[in-house]
Amino acid sequence: MTVIGEIGERGLIERILKKIEYKSERVILGIGDDSAVLSHCQENKMLVFTTDMLHEKTDFPEILTPEDIGWMSVAVNLSDLASMGATPLCFLASLGLREDMSLNNFDGIIDGINECCNEYEVEFVGGDIDRHSELTIVGTAVGEAERIVKRGGANAGDLLCTVGCLGGSAASLNITKENKEMGDDLRRAIRERISVKKPRVREGIEIGKFATSSIDMSDGFAASLYEISDKSGVGFVVEFDELPVDPLVSDNDLDDLLYGGGDYGLLFTVREDEMGNIEEIEEKEISVVGRATERREIILRRDGIERVIERRGYDHMVKR
Amino acid sequence: MTVIGEIGERGLIERILKKIEYKSERVILGIGDDSAVLSHCQENKMLVFTTDMLHEKTDFPEILTPEDIGWMSVAVNLSDLASMGATPLCFLASLGLREDMSLNNFDGIIDGINECCNEYEVEFVGGDIDRHSELTIVGTAVGEAERIVKRGGANAGDLLCTVGCLGGSAASLNITKENKEMGDDLRRAIRERISVKKPRVREGIEIGKFATSSIDMSDGFAASLYEISDKSGVGFVVEFDELPVDPLVSDNDLDDLLYGGGDYGLLFTVREDEMGNIEEIEEKEISVVGRATERREIILRRDGIERVIERRGYDHMVKR
Numbered sequence: 001m002t003v004i005g006e007i008g009e010r011g012l013i014e015r016i017l018k019k020i021e022y023k024s025e026r027v028i029l030g031i032g033d034d035s036a037v038l039s040h041c042q043e044n045k046m047l048v049f050t051t052d053m054l055h056e057k058t059d060f061p062e063i064l065t066p067e068d069i070g071w072m073s074v075a076v077n078l079s080d081l082a083s084m085g086a087t088p089l090c091f092l093a094s095l096g097l098r099e100d101m102s103l104n105n106f107d108g109i110i111d112g113i114n115e116c117c118n119e120y121e122v123e124f125v126g127g128d129i130d131r132h133s134e135l136t137i138v139g140t141a142v143g144e145a146e147r148i149v150k151r152g153g154a155n156a157g158d159l160l161c162t163v164g165c166l167g168g169s170a171a172s173l174n175i176t177k178e179n180k181e182m183g184d185d186l187r188r189a190i191r192e193r194i195s196v197k198k199p200r201v202r203e204g205i206e207i208g209k210f211a212t213s214s215i216d217m218s219d220g221f222a223a224s225l226y227e228i229s230d231k232s233g234v235g236f237v238v239e240f241d242e243l244p245v246d247p248l249v250s251d252n253d254l255d256d257l258l259y260g261g262g263d264y265g266l267l268f269t270v271r272e273d274e275m276g277n278i279e280e281i282e283e284k285e286i287s288v289v290g291r292a293t294e295r296r297e298i299i300l301r302r303d304g305i306e307r308v309i310e311r312r313g314y315d316h317m318v319k320r
Numbered sequence: 321m322t323v324i325g326e327i328g329e330r331g332l333i334e335r336i337l338k339k340i341e342y343k344s345e346r347v348i349l350g351i352g353d354d355s356a357v358l359s360h361c362q363e364n365k366m367l368v369f370t371t372d373m374l375h376e377k378t379d380f381p382e383i384l385t386p387e388d389i390g391w392m393s394v395a396v397n398l399s400d401l402a403s404m405g406a407t408p409l410c411f412l413a414s415l416g417l418r419e420d421m422s423l424n425n426f427d428g429i430i431d432g433i434n435e436c437c438n439e440y441e442v443e444f445v446g447g448d449i450d451r452h453s454e455l456t457i458v459g460t461a462v463g464e465a466e467r468i469v470k471r472g473g474a475n476a477g478d479l480l481c482t483v484g485c486l487g488g489s490a491a492s493l494n495i496t497k498e499n500k501e502m503g504d505d506l507r508r509a510i511r512e513r514i515s516v517k518k519p520r521v522r523e524g525i526e527i528g529k530f531a532t533s534s535i536d537m538s539d540g541f542a543a544s545l546y547e548i549s550d551k552s553g554v555g556f557v558v559e560f561d562e563l564p565v566d567p568l569v570s571d572n573d574l575d576d577l578l579y580g581g582g583d584y585g586l587l588f589t590v591r592e593d594e595m596g597n598i599e600e601i602e603e604k605e606i607s608v609v610g611r612a613t614e615r616r617e618i619i620l621r622r623d624g625i626e627r628v629i630e631r632r633g634y635d636h637m638v639k640r
Contacts, residue, residue, distance in 0.1 A: 009637045028366060029470060032551075034403040034536055035370035037468050043360055046348060047367065050355035051460050053414035053450045083354040094373035094458045099637060128458075130373045130636045138414045138448075138458035140371050148357050150349060216354055231352075316450045317329045317419060 004106050005099030009129050012106065016124075019110050024123040026089055036125035038090060038142070045144040050080035055096075055136040058316075061194060063176050063187065066105045068195035069137070070112020075196035076218070077141035078120055079264040082200045083216040084150075085208015086143035090125045091117055093139050096132030109137075120201045147208060149268070152231030154213040158269035160236055160290040161278065163200050163207070166221050167253065168193040168246030170260020175248065189248065196264045206281040207268055214268035222258045223313025224267045225298050232269075238290035238309065240302035258300075261314025324426050325419030329449050332426065336444075339430050344443040346409055356445035358410060358462070365464040370400035375416075375456040378636075381514060383496050383507065386425045388515035389457070390432020395516035396538070397461035398440055399584040402520045403536040404470075405528015406463035410445045411437055413459050416452030429457075440521050467528060469588070472551030474533040478589035480556055480610040481598065483520050483527070486541050487573070488513040488566030490580020495568065509568065516584045526601040527588055534588035542578045543633025544587045545618050552589075558610035558629065560622035578620075581634025 004012060017031055029037035054060065054076065060069050074091055081088050093113060097106065117124045122141070172190040175182075182190075192198075200216075207214065213232055217224045221243075225236055246263075249256050265285075269292055270278055278286060293299075298309045324332060337351055349357035374380065374396065380389050394411055401408050413433060417426065437444045442461070492510040495502075502510075512518075520536075527534065533552055537544045541563075545556055566583075569576050585605075589612055590598055598606060613619075618629045 005637060007637070009635045012637065029468065033471050034400040034534075035368045035406065035463075037404070037465075038367040038369070040363055040365050040367070043363060045360050047358040047360070047462075048355045049358070049410070049412060049446065049460070049462060051371075051412045051414050051447055051458070053416055053448045053452075053456075053458065055416065055450070055452060055456075057453060058451065080354040084357070086355065090369070092369060092371045092460065094371050096373055096375065096456065097637070126369065127371055128373045128636075130375070131378065132373075132375060132454070132456070133377065134453050136373075136375075136416065136452070136456055138371070138373065140369070140412065140460045142367075142369060142462075143355075145357075148349065151353055214354075315329050316448075317325060317327070317332065317417070 002103040003099065004097060004101050004103055007103060012129055016110050019114050020124050021114055022118045022121060022123055024089060027123045027125055030123060030125040036090065036092060045146055046148060048081055048084050048086035048143040048145055050077050051138060051140040052076045053138045056134050061173065061176050063191055064195055066108025067112035068191050070109040071116040072195040073137040073139045074113055074116035075199040076264060077139040078199040078201050079196060079216045081141050081143040082204025083214045083266055084145060084148045085204055086145040087205055088120055088122045088141055088143040088201060090123045090142050091139060092125060093127040093137060095127065096130050096136035098135060099131050145208065149208050149211045149214040151213055151215050151227050154228050154232035154234050154269040154292045156234050156292050156294040158212050158292040159272055159275055159288050160292060161268050161270060162244055162265055162287050162289055163203050164263065164265025164285050165244045165246035166263060167249040167256035167260050169262030170256040171246060171248040194262065199264055200266050203281060203284060204266060207278060210274040210277050211268040211270050214266060217263045217265050217267050218261060220259045220261045220313035222309050226311050229298055234292040235296040235298055236290050236292055237299045237301055240300055242287055242289045244287045258309060259313050322423040323419065324417060324421050324423055327423060332449055336430050339434050340444050341434055342438045342441060342443055344409060347443045347445055350443060350445040356412060365466055366468060368401055368404050368406035368463040368465055370397050371458060371460040372396045373458045376454050381493065381496050383511055384515055386428025387432035388511050390429040391436040392515040393457040393459045394433055394436035395519040396584060397459045398519040398521050399516060399536045401461050401463040402524025403534045403586055404465060404468045405524055406465040407525055408440055408442045408461055408463040408521060410443045410462050411459060412445060413447040413457060415447065416450050416456035418455060419451050465528065469528050469531045469534040471533055471535050471547050474548050474552035474554050474589040474612045476554050476612050476614040478532050478612040479592055479595055479608050480612060481588050481590060482564055482585055482607050482609055483523050484583065484585025484605050485564045485566035486583060487569040487576035487580050489582030490576040491566060491568040514582065519584055520586050523601060523604060524586060527598060530594040530597050531588040531590050534586060537583045537585050537587050538581060540579045540581045540633035542629050546631050549618055554612040555616040555618055556610050557613055557619045557621055560620055562607055562609045564607045578629060579633050
């Protein structure tokens, strides 16, 4: 087995260059120089940047393949752009690699990055390679938007909507921890949820034209609601029966559903009279799950009973 | 002692927000949303991006203070922009932190980031915070340029120039490894070299108007020469007596001088008839050290004797 420590930085960069497929007209200079260069943007558009750190112990459970890991490192960043309503343009990756990583696994990660970049028409333009004690991938994505959607724009009366299901990623992690025998279908379903197989890029761009506020739900549904609530100065009433529960969530596991992190769906608000535009969006898995209120509480309504949703969720600094 | 694991992600972000000083008119949305947003760029300018991973075991020897580490994580990225001739605009940082890091050390790192951003008028606009087994900081810098300088533009006959001294960072690491008693002055000199106290931002912008090729010398003088040589299709003759040797380099330690990594000076080429413009640049520590040749060899001339400079330097994937 060849390990990457034998190949060296330059050799690895050569391998990456051979694998990159999607090329953008906007990119003047990609991998191989001190920086990547993009042609000037259209005058009416803003530039949008995001970066996300993923690493083995926290983010890459064993069930993931190297391809999943590569894909995920792009997808989580595209999700952050999507929540702003931005169109992604290019991607950079800082790769912290163990020197005893097999060349096969390295190739797999790059294949995954390439696949996700291809799918969403994003050019992989650069980054950094470093020896590290723990596999660590920090992606940076650059996008542009004519209109951006912040967390702080919701108004009382707006409809509260989700894109994608809730609780799937937390439920997937629980299932893998139980270490059950798993069929291929379940295994694939779990891998897809954890590795963010569907960053909501296209939906984010369309929703971004109309939404009043938006966030990706990577820290959990409740935490995301509180973010919009804090920044917008509104509360919410959420209808339990309207929540799009991921099929992997056990019956009534409210914890996964409301507080589980790792779901990269979108949570957004929209004026009721704009909802028609949202409903026309294709490829949608959009649910109207509640409404913004002047009262600052965040309420879950279920079978006629109202209770406050707790202010908690995934905190990247606190051990689970 | 308070450790950051007690504070949580949100608390740490609040602390960062209180410390950030430099605000740019170009930034529409900074820390606190899913992405950072910049207003559209001027029509005639290109956008330039770079990202760099630093981590404890490889990049932060014990002599560095938390402030040095924060400064360095910005400066290495500004250096990459400088080598393209780009003006930096904003900075993002993914912080991988041990949960038992003291809050004091965290504050120190943020102070260092803030200080470097202030010095070069760069806004700290976002990033990510994550628990990690090893302190890992991945910075991303965004800049713009009217004209960019690549590694591949040197022509035979061009003058070869450096900004800054050679070998200082490698010599500094050697001194710290010898564990000698150190006075305050030496200690400071070493910290300044390792933590890239002088990224060549202003020089890079000025040189970028005239240079035919450019690179930062972070992987060593020889490796950087070979990069320009390979990409430009030229060789070089280097005059030993003209090399700006860092005062910390031991007499005749050719290894530190030619092959030592971690010096973030610039190496560039310029047409001889443009050299007058370069000489007018202020704050300069510019040396003319040789000339590009049609012959593809890279030669060091010393006391009338010519020998080939070896093709080696700092490889981030190979253990030292």
